[in-house]
Amino acid sequence: MDAQERAWLAQYRAGDVEALAHLVERYRRPLFGFIHNMTEGRGDPEGIFQETWIRAIQKLPDFRDDNLMGWLYRTARNLVIDQFRKNRFRAEMPVSDDERESNWVERIADAQPGPDRTVAGRELGVRIRQALSQLPREQREVFLMRMQGDVPFREIASIQRVSLNTALGRMHYAVRRLRDLLKDEYSVWTGNES
Amino acid sequence: MNENKHQNRIYLKDAGELDPRDDAELKRHLRDCPDCRTLTAELAALHRATDIATPESRLPQSSLDIILNEARRAQKNSGISHFTRGRKRPFWGIPLAAAAAAALLLSVRALLWVPANRPEFANKPIAAVDPDGWLESFGQELDAMDLWMAGLQTEFESRDELDGLATELLALEGEQS
Numbered sequence: 369m370d371a372q373e374r375a376w377l378a379q380y381r382a383g384d385v386e387a388l389a390h391l392v393e394r395y396r397r398p399l400f401g402f403i404h405n406m407t408e409g410r411g412d413p414e415g416i417f418q419e420t421w422i423r424a425i426q427k428l429p430d431f432r433d434d435n436l437m438g439w440l441y442r443t444a445r446n447l448v449i450d451q452f453r454k455n456r457f458r459a460e461m462p463v464s465d466d467e468r469e470s471n472w473v474e475r476i477a478d479a480q481p482g483p484d485r486t487v488a489g490r491e492l493g494v495r496i497r498q499a500l501s502q503l504p505r506e507q508r509e510v511f512l513m514r515m516q517g518d519v520p521f522r523e524i525a526s527i528q529r530v531s532l533n534t535a536l537g538r539m540h541y542a543v544r545r546l547r548d549l550l551k552d553e554y555s556v557w558t559g560n561e562s
Numbered sequence: 563m564n565e566n567k568h569q570n571r572i573y574l575k576d577a578g579e580l581d582p583r584d585d586a587e588l589k590r591h592l593r594d595c596p597d598c599r600t601l602t603a604e605l606a607a608l609h610r611a612t613d614i615a616t617p618e619s620r621l622p623q624s625s626l627d628i629i630l631n632e633a634r635r636a637q638k639n640s641g642i643s644h645f646t647r648g649r650k651r652p653f654w655g656i657p658l659a660a661a662a663a664a665a666l667l668l669s670v671r672a673l674l675w676v677p678a679n680r681p682e683f684a685n686k687p688i689a690a691v692d693p694d695g696w697l698e699s700f701g702q703e704l705d706a707m708d709l710w711m712a713g714l715q716t717e718f719e720s721r722d723e724l725d726g727l728a729t730e731l732l733a734l735e736g737e738q739s
Contacts, residue, residue: 380633383637385630385633385634385637386630387631388630388633390573392629401616404617405616414622415626417629418625418629421629422628422629422632425629425633425636426636429640490650492611493614494614496611496614496615497615500615511612514576514577514611515608515609518577521573521574521577521579536570536574540566540569540573543601543604545603547604550611553611554607
């Protein structure tokens with residue numbers, strides 16, 4: 369947490385509820401993005417976001433850790449897993465992978481354009497989200513927590529209850545898989561156009 | 563195996579978790595390893611890509627309202643502020659303290675109860691049975707306690723004062739035990 373976030377937390381603990389609004393806004397985009405990418409837009413990402421904060425409210429008075437973001441990710445991740453468990457049987461509907469994926473991507477692309485609002489930026493965002501959705505859940509979790517939430521690897525390892533080396537290995541597999549899935553984009557990004 | 567070590571160090575460096583000694587070693591390694599330099603560039607690119615892939619989604623006002631209302635409710639339930647939570651004096655201390663004081667008074671009274679059929683020593687002058695004046699001073703203490711109890715009854719409505727008294731009594735009890 370930076371100094372401003374610590375100050376908001378202190379103000380909230382002193383009774384200033386509006387200070388919490390600043391914290392929610394500060395973490396909104398990465399946290400909501402993580403939930404969205406983990407649920408692939410299905411279920412109730414907004415509900416999970418709210419529930420994450422409601423749990424945080426119960427925890428904040430006694431929160432002594434310096435990594436609120438890591439804690440929020442941990443809670444959100446557990447809620448996403450719970451939702452998948454609850455909806456496991458409902459999810460077994462005869463919908464093809466292509467159809468499911470295209471629905472999800474369309475919903476996000478239509479309703480929530482990324483920061484780069486050009487058509488090219490939107491298309492790129494869609495392709496990246498498609499690639500992310502093809503990663504195994506554990507690898508996607510590590511990748512999103514690290515790249516989107518800036519959660520340290522040691523915290524990720526603790527959240528996933530694995531060793532640091534396993535978390536790093538999952539990250540590396542995710543990067544390698546994305547390298548294959550986003551071959552065209554990669555050549556431009558890394559300057560290795562052939 | 564060695565390559566894995568360097569890859570892990572690249573990820574840890576990106577996360578700001580790399581030990582300074584390993585960092586120096588990694589820098590030396592990067593000079594000679596094009597694959598690791600590519601991985602470093604990939605990570606930087608993936609940061610940008612992930613940012614693009616993150617839905618912008620504005621949080622609906624209704625969601626924020628739900629969160630803030632929950633926070634207000636939590637703060638209201640826990641007292642004026644979270645800092646005072648847990649320090650609130652217990653209300654049950656008042657009747658407990660009053661009962662303890664009454665029990666003490668009754669037990670002392672019972673010890674000093676004088677039967678109607680007074681014993682022989684009761685008819686003697688007090689100086690004969692209590693040459694040191696102990697009984698007299700103890701009687702004065704009892705009178706003071708009576709006054710204190712009367713005051714306690716009249717001031718019973720002053721809850722804060724009684725609450726403080728109860729807390730002090732409980733603290734004293736805690737120290738003694």
